[in-house]
Amino acid sequence: MxxxxxxxxxxxxxxxxxxxxxxxxxxxxxxxxxxxxxxxxxxxxxxxxxxxxxxxxxxxxxxxxxxxxxxxxxxxxxxxxxxxxxxxxxxxxxxxxxxxxxxxxxxxxxxxxxxxxxxxxxxxxxxxxxxxxxxxxxxxxxxxxxxxxDTTAVLYRKDMFRAAGITEVPESLNEAWSWDEFTEICARLRKKVHGVYPFVYGWQQAGAFRWLSWLWQAGGRILDADLSAPAIESAAGLRALRYTQDFFREGFVPPNSSVKSAAYPDALFTAGTVAMSFAGDFLLPTIDPALKKELYGVTFQPHGRYAATDLxxxxxxxxxxxxxxxxxxxxxxxxxxxxxxxxxxxxxxxxxxxxxxxxxPLDYAVRPDLMPVYAEQATALTPAMTAQVAVPSFGRINASLQDELEAAFVSRQPAEVTLRNIAEATRSALASA
Incomplete structure (x- = not known):
């Protein structure tokens, strides 16, 4: 965290x-x-x-x-x-x-x-x-x-959404954007709001595991049901990785916001560099003093086959x-x-x-009006998801995610190679646990 x-x-x-x-x-x-x-x-x-x-x-x-x-x-x-x-x-x-x-x-x-x-x-x-x-x-x-x-939801700049003609955002987890709808939102922001990237994601450094939300949304797993072998080399894994690689190919995210970057989502959001930020609720006290409350709101993460979020x-x-x-x-x-x-x-x-x-209802010190969205988003986390992150070897698996996702996003390493490398590192980590 x-x-x-x-x-x-x-x-x-x-x-x-x-x-x-x-x-x-x-x-x-x-x-x-x-x-x-x-x-x-x-x-x-x-x-x-x-x-x-x-x-x-x-x-x-x-x-x-x-x-x-x-x-x-x-x-x-x-x-x-x-x-x-x-x-x-x-x-x-x-x-x-x-x-x-x-x-x-x-x-x-x-x-x-x-x-x-x-x-x-x-x-x-x-x-x-x-x-x-x-x-x-x-x-x-x-x-x-x-x-x-804590969990991740999507903060958005209301003024930038208005400039792009986006007048509504999902108001419940069941209404969250699909991946295709999210791509359309990003494309509209990229076209209509000049000098601003559509969004930033919070997968920097040790937070690389947050990418797993996309894998889970696609219906994939990083470990099999027994938690004893890698399972990321799958159609779902390929879809999740190719979809997230497109964020960089299409210019939807700042190029300096990759996994090994030190450009964190709260700083880019408050600086006005991005229209949306996938950000944890614990970042609200950092963001709130820098932006007027009426400038930003929150909505839910997109969903693929399923809704998912990070632990x-x-x-x-x-x-x-x-x-x-x-x-x-x-x-x-x-x-x-x-x-x-x-x-x-x-x-x-x-x-x-x-x-x-x-x-x-809890009396949160900062932005209590936004916290119900975070609380509802957290219900997308399942025991099957947390079990994959709680294995003894996950620290080493997460280190592999940092290296391989960086290569996939920045160096354009092919998705198949990235998944194979993650699977091999995961197998090695499990064997040494």
């Missing part, structure tokens, strides 16, 4: 409304926390608002547990996993850390995380969206809590070597308690993972 750059006031409200799980009968914390008596260490990265929200949650937990301390340790996102690998291998890992879903499987499968099966009953597991609970499980066992999610957001894990697993697990349950999750999502402009919050 790219980190949004902003701060939101009022994070203390999280603590004021928090309900501590450790009040439950019979809870007795250990006296041997790894950073001192009854201390939990929690490593994370985040935007200013996220850091403030986590700190408020930590203080609220401490108030519910007199004598217990939660020590938050900040890590730069770009070095988070390198640093965490070193800490884990050196026996100096924190009790808890934040982890995106695409990297989670690697840690779950390596025996480095606390198995949370003893701490979550069936009813507690069923409280989460199935696709998100699937994302934190390995071989049927949970190794994290799905703290929140964004983050989980929180406890490490297997924590000296106080009961306390660590209890803090994880506290983080995803309904009211705590609601406040975090509202302040950080991300989506909840609990079923009970789906139909509940």
């Amino acid at each position: 790219a980190v949004a750059r902003r701060a939101v006031l009022g994070a203390a409200a999280v603590g004021a409304g928090a309900v501590g799980f450790a009040r439950r009968a019979g809870f007795t914390p250990s006296k041997t926390g790894s950073a001192g008596a009854d201390t939990l260490t929690f490593s994370l990265w985040g935007a200013d608002s996220e850091i403030a929200a986590f700190q408020a949650l930590a203080r609220a937990y401490e108030r519910r547990h007199h004598g217990i301390r939660v020590e938050i340790r900040m890590e730069p996102y770009q070095q988070m996993y390198t640093n965490m690998d070193a800490l884990l291998s050196g026996g100096r890992a924190p009790d808890l850390f934040r982890c995106d879903y695409a990297n989670l499987g690697m840690y779950s499968a390596s025996g480095q995380l606390l198995d949370l099966s003893p701490y979550f009953g069936e009813a507690e597991r069923a409280a989460f969206l199935p696709a998100l609970w699937e994302a934190v499980c390995h071989e049927g066992r949970p190794y994290a809590v799905p703290h929140h999610t 964004g957001g983050n989980a929180v894990v406890a490490t297997r070597t924590t000296e106080n697993p009961e306390l660590a697990a209890d803090f994880l349950k506290f983080l995803v308690e309904e009211e705590n999750m609601a406040r975090f999502c509202e302040q950080c402009v991300v989506l909840p993972t609990r079923r009970s919050l789906l139909g509940r």
Whole structure:
């Protein structure tokens, strides 16, 4: 997940409304926390608002547990996993850390995380969206809590749409543009609005996996149903890749917005370089101060054979070597308690993972009027999609996507060669997991 750059006031409200799980009968914390008596260490990265929200949650937990301390340790996102690998291998890992879903499987499968099966009953597991609970499980066992999610929808400039004579946009997921209709929209924008590219997509750098939305929309898969072999070499895979290659051939996207580019969708959108941006909800706090609210709106991603979207957001894990697993697990349950999750999502402009919050209107700090579209878009994510991203070897698969999609988009590598190279890299990654 790219980190949004902003701060939101009022994070203390999280603590004021928090309900501590450790009040439950019979809870007795250990006296041997790894950073001192009854201390939990929690490593994370985040935007200013996220850091403030986590700190408020930590203080609220401490108030519910007199004598217990939660020590938050900040890590730069770009070095988070390198640093965490070193800490884990050196026996100096924190009790808890934040982890995106695409990297989670690697840690779950390596025996480095606390198995949370003893701490979550069936009813507690069923409280989460199935696709998100699937994302934190390995071989049927949970190794994290799905703290929140985010997804991609299509921001659009209303003034540029008017200039192109586009007067309506889809207002529900079922009405989303087809691929052919989306191509027509892009062609009209390219012709009518001079000096502006039709759109930009958020597949840059580690976000290369977001391209999978097009594959899934075409009815394809990157892994087979058993998650044991590559499945991208298919008619659907070929259609998805050729369709997305056309974005560059037709000049629908800026040439500097390819997979290995540092030109991110929020910056190009606010600069007026593009008429549309496939952007995550977590970017709204970055975009909102730069554009007047009346200038832009949001609609749904196009669909092929199916609607689909990407798996964004983050989980929180406890490490297997924590000296106080009961306390660590209890803090994880506290983080995803309904009211705590609601406040975090509202302040950080991300989506909840609990079923009970789906139909509940949340008071988002930025553009609450746009968030229902993101929430509906997120329903296109299925457990079958998340399972393909949550495999232990996905980090290596994602690295291959970066290399091969860049070659396909920029160097015009033939689609068949690109799919074959991705399949070979995927097979190798699976074999080494």
